[in-house]
Amino acid sequence: MLFLKSRRQLSTVRSRGAKPAWLLHLISEELLTDEDINVFSTQLTDLKLVGKLTDAAIGNNNRGIYSVAGTFEGRRGEDLLVKAMDLRAADNWSEVRVLKILGELVASGVFRDTERRLKWKGPKGGGSVPVIVMEKKPGVLIEKTEAYRKASKKVQKEMVAQVRDLMCAEVADIAVTTGVYHDDNHKDNALVELNGTKVLSVEVIDWGGSVYVVGRASKGEIARYCIEVWNRLYN
Numbered sequence: 001m002l003f004l005k006s007r008r009q010l011s012t013v014r015s016r017g018a019k020p021a022w023l024l025h026l027i028s029e030e031l032l033t034d035e036d037i038n039v040f041s042t043q044l045t046d047l048k049l050v051g052k053l054t055d056a057a058i059g060n061n062n063r064g065i066y067s068v069a070g071t072f073e074g075r076r077g078e079d080l081l082v083k084a085m086d087l088r089a090a091d092n093w094s095e096v097r098v099l100k101i102l103g104e105l106v107a108s109g110v111f112r113d114t115e116r117r118l119k120w121k122g123p124k125g126g127g128s129v130p131v132i133v134m135e136k137k138p139g140v141l142i143e144k145t146e147a148y149r150k151a152s153k154k155v156q157k158e159m160v161a162q163v164r165d166l167m168c169a170e171v172a173d174i175a176v177t178t179g180v181y182h183d184d185n186h187k188d189n190a191l192v193e194l195n196g197t198k199v200l201s202v203e204v205i206d207w208g209g210s211v212y213v214v215g216r217a218s219k220g221e222i223a224r225y226c227i228e229v230w231n232r233l234y235n
């Protein structure tokens with residue numbers, strides 16, 4: 001049996017230390033607007049899926065990440081991906097709201113799985129599922145790279161520390177420019193670009209975890225907090 005942690009429970013785990021004053025509240029705790037209520041009401045009739053994204057980590061809180069066939073709403077399918085949402089999660093709307101703020105949302109709605117592309121344990125496909133179509137970010141998960149897999153334990157640790165520092169810098173940058181703080185920072189939510197064992201850049205993904213509204217804070221403060229939480233949880 002799968003036990004889903006609510007975002008509120010997750011955020012309690014993360015912020016067991018002192019929660020800074022600039023971390024105002026979770027997006028999912030805000031009042032739903034009519035727009036939020038309706039984000040999964042449109043049928044996405046033109047959406048065709050290819051199959052499950054092969055290098056995606058298995059999600060606990062969604063029903064898989066899929067590639068898009070052909071084109072969708074004038075965009076090349078290869079530049080997009082689809083996140084099939086867990087039917088039991090009441091706050092799926094908050095990921096759509098955040099992606100909208102970030103300018104990474106392409107569409108959200110209901111996908112009718114007539115070709116039975118969706119794979120998950122439980123009742124067989126063929127039904128209707130809420131989905132989010134979003135921009136596909138460049139990069140790969142560090143654990144999937146040859147450089148990481150072939151590295152010694154010591155070098156792997158150093159590579160992960162580089163991911164942490166670059167991810168937290170990026171998260172801080174996004175926080176001050178958009179007003180939302182990504183509070184789900186670990187190596188499975190970072191797509192990296194490497195040169196040997198040096199991490200050149202990190203793209204932050206997964207806005208379905210806990211995301212906070214941010215008050216007044218500097219980039220440095222936010223990055224430091226992000227690193228502190230990472231160290232507390234993953235070191």
Ligand SMILES: Nc1ncnc2c1ncn2[C@@H]1O[C@H](COP(=O)(O)OP(=O)(O)OP(=O)(O)O)[C@@H](O)[C@H]1O
Nearest residue numbers: 056057058059061062065135136137188205206208
């Ligand atoms: N925007 C994106 N661009 C490229 N790859 C992505 C993107 N979003 C997700 N992925 C891939 O899919 C995997 C799982 O996605 P994601 O992290 O959003 O969901 P999750 O952790 O499974 O679930 P949850 O939303 O419940 O936390 C990622 O580790 C990554 O490999």
Ligand SMILES: [Mg+2]
Nearest residue numbers: 188189205206
């Ligand atoms: Mg994730």
